[in-house]
Amino acid sequence: MKVTINKQNEKTLVTLEGRIDTTNADQFQQDIAPLMEDERPNIDIDCSGMTYTSSQGLRVFLLLQKSVVARNGKMVLHNMNPRVKEVFDITGFSNIITII
Amino acid sequence: MKLDVHCEMLLSEYHEKLPIYEKMKTVVLDLLRNCLDKNNILVSGLEARVKAEQSLAGKLELKGFKYHTLEDITDVLGARIITYYSDEVDIISALVEKMFEIDWANSVDKRKMLEIDRFGYLSLHYVCRIPETLYKDPELPQLNQIRFELQMRSTLQHVWANMYHDIGYKSNVEIPIEYQRNMTRLAGMLELADEQFCRIRKEIMGYRRTVQSMVATGKLDEVPLNGDTFRSFLELKPFKNLADKIAAINHGEVYEDNLMPYYRILLNMNMKTIGDIVKMSKTYSESAYQLALLQLAGTGLDIVTYSVALQNLCIVAILKKGYGEAGLVSFFNALYGENDYHQQRAKRICEQARKINLI
Numbered sequence: 001m002k003v004t005i006n007k008q009n010e011k012t013l014v015t016l017e018g019r020i021d022t023t024n025a026d027q028f029q030q031d032i033a034p035l036m037e038d039e040r041p042n043i044d045i046d047c048s049g050m051t052y053t054s055s056q057g058l059r060v061f062l063l064l065q066k067s068v069v070a071r072n073g074k075m076v077l078h079n080m081n082p083r084v085k086e087v088f089d090i091t092g093f094s095n096i097i098t099i100i
Numbered sequence: 101m102k103l104d105v106h107c108e109m110l111l112s113e114y115h116e117k118l119p120i121y122e123k124m125k126t127v128v129l130d131l132l133r134n135c136l137d138k139n140n141i142l143v144s145g146l147e148a149r150v151k152a153e154q155s156l157a158g159k160l161e162l163k164g165f166k167y168h169t170l171e172d173i174t175d176v177l178g179a180r181i182i183t184y185y186s187d188e189v190d191i192i193s194a195l196v197e198k199m200f201e202i203d204w205a206n207s208v209d210k211r212k213m214l215e216i217d218r219f220g221y222l223s224l225h226y227v228c229r230i231p232e233t234l235y236k237d238p239e240l241p242q243l244n245q246i247r248f249e250l251q252m253r254s255t256l257q258h259v260w261a262n263m264y265h266d267i268g269y270k271s272n273v274e275i276p277i278e279y280q281r282n283m284t285r286l287a288g289m290l291e292l293a294d295e296q297f298c299r300i301r302k303e304i305m306g307y308r309r310t311v312q313s314m315v316a317t318g319k320l321d322e323v324p325l326n327g328d329t330f331r332s333f334l335e336l337k338p339f340k341n342l343a344d345k346i347a348a349i350n351h352g353e354v355y356e357d358n359l360m361p362y363y364r365i366l367l368n369m370n371m372k373t374i375g376d377i378v379k380m381s382k383t384y385s386e387s388a389y390q391l392a393l394l395q396l397a398g399t400g401l402d403i404v405t406y407s408v409a410l411q412n413l414c415i416v417a418i419l420k421k422g423y424g425e426a427g428l429v430s431f432f433n434a435l436y437g438e439n440d441y442h443q444q445r446a447k448r449i450c451e452q453a454r455k456i457n458l459i
Binding site for chain 2: 054055058059062082085086087089090091092093094095096099100
């Protein structure tokens with residue numbers, strides 16, 4: 001799992017690559033910790049390189065989403081491959097996280 | 101402007117104490133804001149100002165002889181709470197009475213001062229002190245000694261007062277009686293409007309209570325589906341059993357999310373009453389579970405949202421009613437906004453539905 005974070009003016013661009021599962025979900029959480037600091041964050045996550053997420057990964061996305069909402073920010077996930085998107089759909093996570 | 105020696109002394113005292121008044125302004129605003137928040141009272145405005153030098157000098161020129169010291173002038177610091185409804189003035193004044201020390205001799209309820217056949221300025225003015233029990237700064241004991249004026253009035257009363265002030269006071273020419281009469285007529289009209297707003301709000305609250313009680317007592321076929329009734333219905337956790345059952349597929353947990361976005365969707369699905377939603381839930385609950393079982397079994401996904409239950413119920417209802425792939429695409433578009441991906445998702449769900457003989 002590789003996380004790349006780039007700040008561009010008001011926007012934070014994040015790129016995710018690989019799988020998120022039980023073995024690396026903690027690391028994923030640590031990697032995205034800087035995203036939980038800014039006021040009114042505007043986070044754009046490119047998921048084109050993400051090949052899978054387990055429920056541990058979903059929990060980290062949920063944590064991040066709650067943190068963003070609490071700071072009056074917004075977060076969008078995009079370019080998600082259909083297999084990963086299905087995980088968000090069948091668990092109902094598509095209802096709480098913006099995926100375009 | 102020519103002031104006598106006594107008034108010049110009061111003005112110099114004002115300059116000396118200006119920082120104390122400014123500090124006091126911050127403290128009073130914070131105390132009032134906290135009190136309103138704590139009591140869940142939304143107001144249209146909360147403001148405070150320290151009287152400007154020119155305004156004070158004008159007051160001293162007219163009646164400076166009345167004041168021995170600056171502290172005799174009770175409105176050097178003035179605060180104002182502007183409520184949405186006129187009946188909230190009394191609620192707030194009761195809180196203010198508990199919070200501050202009220203100088204009753206100098207406080208005035210202008211709402212009660214008008215004769216029954218007169219209309220005009222309606223506002224409640226309290227002259228207050230900050231008690232030490234509420235706020236204390238050992239370096240500024242004056243904060244608990246100096247009085248300030250707190251005005252409380254409704255938005256419409258505030259509008260009238262501002263317009264009257266602008267037209268009446270700022271003009272150098274005496275206002276002809278017909279214009280004054282027009283202002284008074286407006287005051288009467290706004291007083292009536294204030295009363296109507298209070299009445300309408302009470303009626304709406306009464307309606308909400310009635311609907312909530314109908315939802316709670318199960319008379320759901322009589323409860324029209326609208327934003328309020330749907331919210332009340334959701335408080336009963338109507339989809340909890342199904343959500344728990346879906347989560348149990350992988351011995352998982354349910355994350356409680358907000359189902360209000362489904363309100364418009366259910367209206368689009370021709371649901372007219374809360375009873376219609378209950379019927380959908382009873383009719384399609386097992387199929388919605390079967391669909392979830394097919395999708396989740398063996399995935400190890402041990403967290404689902406509460407909304408997944410209603411999501412699957414809607415999907416099954418759409419398919420059972422024969423709307424097919426196109427119906428699902430419309431459903432997803434309405435829920436998440438238009439996206440090409442919804443076509444793929446609808447197609448996949450239809451394939452899954454065939455496997456479990458849903459369609």
